[in-house]
Amino acid sequence: MTRILYFGRLTDIAGTSEENLDLPASVETAGELRTWLDLRFEADGALLEPTVRIAVNNEIAFDADALSGADEIALMPPVGGG
Amino acid sequence: MTRILYFGRLTDIAGTSEENLDLPASVETAGELRTWLDLRFEADGALLEPTVRIAVNNEIAFDADALSGADEIALMPPVGGG
């Protein structure tokens, strides 16, 4: 199980701020997770925007980065400051 | 009687921060007051320095300004801020 966190407007798109998921074996990289979640939420590309960043275990990851060993994955739209 | 105030290092020169004086009739202007006080305190020109300003009734006065109507006269070395 992997803990997935959705921040900002992605909370609205996902309908939750976090969930625990068994990722399908086909989802091996951060980029593949974007595509899979975007389809799953019918988000119409909102998760594919390059301004949406992904953090794996609290560190920023690039789309090509592998998700192996990921306990917590965060999907983060642009931060707006406080 | 005129109230004379001495600020900053002039307090030390005058030996007091204020006094009430009957000014001699010959002291008619702010400049004449400087000269008279400088001699009186044997201040060796300390009161003649142009950086020492004179205020009459809480308003800055120039050396040529008359002292008639002066209730309070202040002798002020350069201000140093707080």
Next chain:
Amino acid sequence: MITLSAQPIDAPALLRAFENVVADAGAIVTFSGQVRPASTLGDVQTLHLQAYSPMTERGIEQAVSIAKTRWVLSQVSVVHRIGDMKPGETIVFVATASKHRRAAFEAADYLMDYLKTEAVFWKKEVSSDAEIWIEPRTEDYKDAARWREGKAS
């Protein structure tokens, strides 16, 4: 000292605590920001602020470290509110202490620019008839960019 607080921020109490830690600093600057009652949306009823711990704290710590290399600071405190808050409530408190007032002013200004533009927060305004996630303002980016050209003020 960096704190994310779900409880109301009491700036005067934080200043008192800060003073106690930095006695004889010379110069102390504080900034406190309050939730504004009005926005482009209309009247704001609630501001909701999300952080991602510890990434949010790490980012702030890094900004504090940069400030400490740029200016001689004896102490820095940053307290940021998270969760739901009402207009008029304090959303952020920053305090800087230095021997020199210029350093204290500039460091507080720098940290506020970081906090308002680059800090890891997501912000939602809730008014009587809408909820909207707020994106960074252009003005904020300009403020933060001031520090990138080696400008000290």
Next chain:
Amino acid sequence: MITLSAQPIDAPALLRAFENVVADAGAIVTFSGQVRPASTLGDVQTLHLQAYSPMTERGIEQAVSIAKTRWVLSQVSVVHRIGDMKPGETIVFVATASKHRRAAFEAADYLMDYLKTEAVFWKKEVSSDAEIWIEPRTEDYKDAARWREGKAS
């Protein structure tokens, strides 16, 4: 609000009073300066500050007026200690409130430059073996001069 106080300055209490007056300001900046324990003279035991009322207050009021024409400020408070004070005690407290943090920062900075260089005060440092009247520092003049060329920061 401009006050010359012969009693100790309690910056947190002043911030609380200021907050109560300016609820919903958006941005509040405070500066507080403490008497330094050391100077060129050695260890300072007492700082003695003379003001000339109401000339001193009038000068500060004028600086506040200028600040209010330069920046949009909802409130300004200046409290300055006079008389004898000890190292570590607060000598000056300035608070500015504005909708915009840049205005609050710059106005507080501007007022402090005025207070440290041009305000009508005379200052004597008393150490264990000497007493000296302090003249303005060159650095202070430079700070105040920053504002004379239409520079906003």
